[in-house]
Amino acid sequence: MQYNRVLITAALPYANGPLHVGHLAGCYIPSDIYARYQRAQKREVAFIGGSDEHGVPITIRAMKESITPQEVVDRYHTQIKESFEQLGISFDIYSRTSSPVHHETAADFFKKLYDDGLFEEKESEQYYDEEKQTFLADRYIIGTCPICSNPNAYGDQCEKCGTSLSPEQLIEPRSALSNNPPVKKMTKHWYFPLNQYEPWLKEWVLEEHKEWKNNVYGQCKSWLDSGLYPRAMTRDSKWGVPVPLPGAEGKVLYVWFDAPIGYISATKELTENWADYWCKDDTKLVHFIGKDNIVFHCIIFPAMLKAHGGFVLPDNVPANEFLNLEGDKVSTSRNWAVWIHEYLKEFEGCEDVLRYYLTAIAPETKDSDFTWKGFQDANNSELVAIFGNFVNRCMVLMHKLCGGKVPPIHPELLDNEDTIIFEEIKKTKQIVEDAIEQYKFREAQFAVIDLARKGNQYLQKREPWKAANLLKEGGETAINAQKLIDNVMHIALQLSANLAIFINPFLPKTAKKMLHLFKVVDKMLEWENAGKEKLLSVGYSLREPELLFRKIEDSEIEAQVAKLQESAKAYAAAQALLNPPAEEVVPEVTVAPVKEEIVFDDFAKIDLRVGTIVTAEKVQKADKLLKLSVDLGFETRTIVSGIALHFNPEDIIGKQVVVVVNLAPRKMRGIESQGMILMAEDSSGKLHFVNPETAINTGAGVN
């Protein structure tokens, strides 16, 4: 397939905090390298970015800080955008999902699918905060963890013990917004029938895109093999793109529905020819993302595009793995991060150094680790010592030995050593091209540094500074010595000029500085010039040497490490205040508020019986479920119960329990549960059976 234009997207950063090194390494640096390379190739490129500004976390932050969600996103959008600019991330447009164009585009997209009759409407019960009048995502219900008693566990997971939870399990659940206990409320949503696209996706991803990266292909396969299900594409919230339907007040598009459409809206804002990029088959669409986004970009968004019709689909989705920091996961809440806006201040002029190091350790095939020592080493012994030093040596020697001008070349004196250098340049061009086209940026950048290393070796072998000693002797010897020097320096300078072209996608500011030294224009950086032997004209005078990179001192690194340790300490201290050590805690026994009054008839509807557990076994593929058969006297029923974390199956056989026998059956992990066992939960979250004081006949009623 011959592509005529390249559409590059980088995941929309969430405008709920500043950028850190993980974001950059994951998708912004690789996408920028790719975009710059494609532009150097003179291909038509649109490099799209923007802030993702919807979603619940932003509304929560706004509520906590008593400002509007718009103020939250304005703050971070501006900061993020500035960081990108300073780092030289060359978006053709950096937009945002709160823009009117985006709202319109996303709403139209939804409306089209709706009009085509694609959505399924379903009602379900969701947690609701009555005071704040808003539905609560699991994450925003807080309570005490039933496993480890952490009083600040979230409704989806306890961060202290790592157990995944549901809001139902939390002891004394409360809303993160108001601290009131949440209630359940019915709500209606629109579901996208992902399942209908399963056969097509299987063909498109698994058959037609076997070349995708292992991690990407593997995860898609895993999703597709386990079957796709309809997915809700709307949420109850006031912040977001309103659902464009009558009677849908208070409902917005699900952020994962609206965010990828943001790529389209941003392109619309960039150019009125946006449809060339999004709708013509000869566009190569590439999504740069982190591994946490794979299914959205490889399954859900393509299915949406397919359902809508008329759009190109991604040619590749080179997702990176994650970047850790000094051996630990990057964490915003723990302040364990290298924040870009801080880096830019503290290492002014070293923007390219960060780009370099993050590419050198890019998590292309597995998670990698950012260490300040590694950062310093990469700068001092690769950028400074190899690349910067080579360019500097060339410039200094040229000024000392060639009068500040590009010396002529004397072909009669060229030997194998010289031609090898030109071959190396051409080889490097090929390696860099191939590697970038295959999204192997680490390898590509390495090849560039390696070429500079070859330059150093070349100078070392030729030792023009020694030939300079012969100049004093005069006569034939001096003439020959000068010719030799001319050749060496000519070649070394042409090599330097080539290095500028090669390094440009990776370190654009460095390439610019080199152009300045050589007194040439940007045009030289076009990729077709790479590999050329005559980039700098003979006799042309070049500027005085200037260093491309400065050394980074131990003290600077120590300061950064100390700063990280400070924030770790501060976090530990804050946690200690929040969660005093368990033994000192006297569990405060509070009682759940009494529920709404009911009449006797309501109670009488519930049919309770005493039963005896006859068998119990763990349910396959489930942590918390036990499959029980319970003898109720009149029949034996299968009941699935979420108590596996509290009881061993063999210990509860023969136990008497109280069962709700007229509860509608419900399937759990494929097994139909025909009733519910009453359990009492103590203040530590432990479950206890409710049963008769002494064993009685099974089937006995309970009133």
Next chain:
RNA sequence: GGCGAGGUAGCUCAGCUGGUUAGAGCAUCGGAUUCAUAACCCGAAGGUCGGCAGUUCAAGUCUGCUCCUCGCUACCA
């Protein structure tokens, strides 16, 4: 729990369809040199390829089990 990706020298990574003494770069140590930002250049040392079994004449490379890390994801009185 299921699935996916990954576990190769101190660090960051290569190792294709199994085949001689497992490769780079950085860090370390030694040498040489001074044009260069105590930079470059040359050389050395450094790995039972997560563990255990198995297939094979031969396994880092294939199979099974197992441990660890990260990600996705399910059920929930």
